[in-house]
Amino acid sequence: MANPFLAPSTLPYELPAFADIRAEDYLPAFEAGFAQQLTEIENIAANPEPASFANTMVAFERSGRTLQRVAAVLRNIASADATEEIRQLEQTVSPRLAKHQDNIYLHPELYRRIMAVDESAEDLNGENLRLVSELRKQFRQAGAGLEPAGQKRLRELNVRLSELATEYSQELLAAGNAAALHVADRALLDGLPEEDITAAAEAAREAGYDSGWLLTLVLPTAQPALEVLTNRETRRRLFQASVGRGEDGNRTVFLAARLAELRAERAALLGYRNHAEYVLDSQTAPSLEAVRQLLAQLVPAAVANARTEAGVLAAAAGHDIEPWDWAFYSEQVRRRDYDVDLAQLRPYFELESVLHGGVFHAAEQLYGLSFEARPDLRGYHPDIRVWEVRNDDGTGLGLFLGDYYARPTKNGGAWMDSFVEQSGLLGQQAVVVNNLNTTKPAPGEPTLLTFDQVVTLFHEFGHALHGLFSQVGYPRFSGTSVPRDFVEYPSQVNEMWMLWPQIVEGYVRHHVTGAALPPRTVDKIDAARLWGEGFATTEYLAATLLDLAWHSLPAGTRIDDPLSFEKDALKDAGLDLDLIPPRYRSGYFKHVFAGGYAAGYYSYLWSEVLDADTVMWFRENGGLNRENGARFRTHLLSRGNSTDPLKAFRDFRGRDAEIGPLLARRGLDGNERAIS
Structure with missing residues (x-):
């Protein structure tokens, strides 16, 4: 069989021909792709x-298609x-990709020609002029101006950074699988919904246990x-x-350091005081100091x-609480004070209904899209499903793939990615995928989502729309290929x-009875929205400032005790709270x-500053019309x-x-609000 990577796919929208792809096809395709692009360069x-x-x-934009x-x-x-x-294969290819990128961006003659293009003489403007400026900046940031040494x-x-990042990812996957909690006594799972208990039993069997239940871990x-x-x-153990994760024999904390x-060291070599300043040089935030001031x-x-x-x-519990108690008693307070029990809403959040009657329906109402399985x-x-997405005039927009279930071979968390990015230059339209990590139910059982998983489903589809709506000329500008501190904005709006x-009213229905959510429930959820924002904002800020602490290190720093470094960084930020660990710690960040x-x-x-203002x-x-x-799509998403x-x-x-709408949303605007 011919290698399916060596020519554009003949499937709609150039969807990769997954049925034809074999593991042995990858490496020859990479070899051919490296050679082809270097020849083009x-x-x-x-x-x-x-x-x-x-x-x-x-x-240059046309190069490297294979x-x-x-x-x-x-x-x-x-x-x-x-x-x-x-x-x-990833371990083999990752360092070679890094070498290949350096062969391009450190090519002296290519850099000379990039810098020699006279944009004023050619009367360039718009996207063409931006291509010139962005390419030059990328070459400079890649080190094209450095001396040979x-x-x-x-x-x-x-190369080494590429190897270590791959190793971190793979070690984390193994650590997460190893840390999954096996429970031998069903009574210890009291409070867990029946469908989750059934799924946990299936997970235990798939993991090789003869009996019992396995609680697998999500990434945060x-x-x-812990809520139920x-x-x-059991909560403490979980x-x-x-x-x-990352401790007790796992290596991720040391890889992080x-x-x-x-x-x-790389940042210093490129003329920056630290890696954070190197990163911020290509973001919308004006400086590292501006980010620190906001935080x-x-x-x-x-x-x-x-x-x-x-x-x-603590008052609700009747005793001092521990970190593993927070989510459980937080839900009790939400039920008591706001008459909202998010766990009890799961029967109303069946995946198919949320997807078709909620996520897709909102896009139909707002943008006129249609989705054909x-x-x-x-x-x-x-497990993957494919939909063709069409505009209101029937023209094809692209393909959307949904991959919603967790499995041992899949990283935790949720994300969007692209297989094909829209480009006028290359005549391509988008093929995008959303990944979640919901527990796959037993055969014949419905997939019921938590409230947070529904939020995530809408969020990731916002990224998908950003990719699908792209209408740019050059592939490097396509869809979500925007500065990192802007990319979350459209998804948060969604x-x-x-x-x-x-x-x-179109998707929140009880999966057995078909009953609609009681009319006042949404009002109650909205009234309770600030409950828990102190925790949510604090755990997020702790992770964010931990990230900046790691990446503000000056060159030559050696961290021999990563966990002590993490502890000190949180203390310096005023976020060393025993009850509220960071949303991500160094071992699983x-x-x-x-x-x-x-x-x-x-x-x-x-x-979120942009998002809250947009909302x-x-x-x-x-609202939704x-x-x-059309305005949001035309002026921003496209x-x-x-x-x-x-x-x-x-x-x-x-x-x-x-910033006002953000501060109000998170209860940080100084206005007094009653907390029971």
Whole structure:
């Protein structure tokens, strides 16, 4: 059989031909892709004609198509279905990809031609002019201006960092599987919904246990079962299993320290004081100091709110609480004071109903989209489903893939990625995927989601829309290829529709009786929205400032005791709270040590400033309707990085973002609110 990566797929929208892809196809395709792009680069560099926008910039954008095809598939598979064969392949390929990138961005003649293009003489503007400026900046940040000795060390660092990030990811997957909590006595699972108990029994069998139940771990510190397990000892064991990942024989904390040390050295080599400043140089935030100022002004109020919440919880419990008690008693207080029991809502959140009647329906109402199931198109695993997405005039927009179930070969968490990115230059439309990690039910049983999982489903689909709506010329600007501190903004806006009245009525139905959610329940949820925000903001800020602490290290720093470093960093930030660990600790902070968010976890909050202001705009202008959707799509979602993202925001909003809506949303605006 011909290698399916060596030519564009003939399937709709160039969906990878997963049915034809064999494990042995990857490495030859990478070899061919490396060789092909290097030949293309040499041809650009050796062109005897003067450097022009067409023969240099555009030619560069056209290069590397074979490599892009195979790399996109491996990147997705390595996160979503990492068999032992795939893990070994990733270990082999990752350092070679790093070397290949250096061969391009440290190519002296290519860099000379990139810098020689005279944009003023060619009268460039718009996206063309942005391509020139962004490419030049990328080459400079990649070290193209370094002397040979500096470039040699940079190459070494890039390869080693790639190896360590891959190792961190794979070690974390193994640590998470090893830390899953096996329970032998069913009574110890009291409070856990019956469908979760059934799924836990199935998980135990799949993991090789003869009997019992296995509680698998999600990526963040907080585990959903902690909200409902009545047995305090089971809660303690589950919590400690979560926070202990990366310790007790697992190596991720030491890999984290080494990654931070080498990133600091690389930043210094490139002329920056630390890795955080290197990262911030290509973000929308103006400086590291600006980010620190924003975070610092939020910490005191968040911690004060969290301490007040802790007092309420202790009173409800009748004793001092421990970290593993927080979620359990928080839900009790929510039920008592707000008459809201989020755990009892699960029967109303059946996956198919949420997806079709909620997530898809909101996109239909706002943007006129339609979603046609394509069972004839195959994903990379039997669980994956494929939909063709169409505009209101019937024209095809792209493909959406959904991969919603956890499995031992899949990383925890939730994410969006692309197999094909939209590009006018290449004549391509988007093929995007959403990944979640819901527990797969027993055959014939419904998939019931928690409230937080529904939020996540809407969130990740916001990323998917950002990719699908892209209307740019050059692939490097496509869809979600925007600065890291802007990329979460559209996805956070999409969460708004989850509880919008005209959407709720279409999907929140009891999966057995078909009964609608009682009319006042959404009002109660809204009234209770500030309950728990002290905890949520504090655990987020702790993770964010831990990220910045690791990535503000000066070159030459050596961290021999990563856990002591973590403890000291949290203490310095005023966030060393025994009751509230960071949302992610160093041993399982995949976002920053193996996920592209290094020194960028602040981006969720930075983006939320834009998000909260945008939600206010929608509410002030009629909410969910086609006119508003068209404005948001045209002025923002379709632009990718083809224009300055903050300019795109101003084009949509009519002004710069204001922080007031965010502070009010999180209860940090200083207004007095009653907490029972």
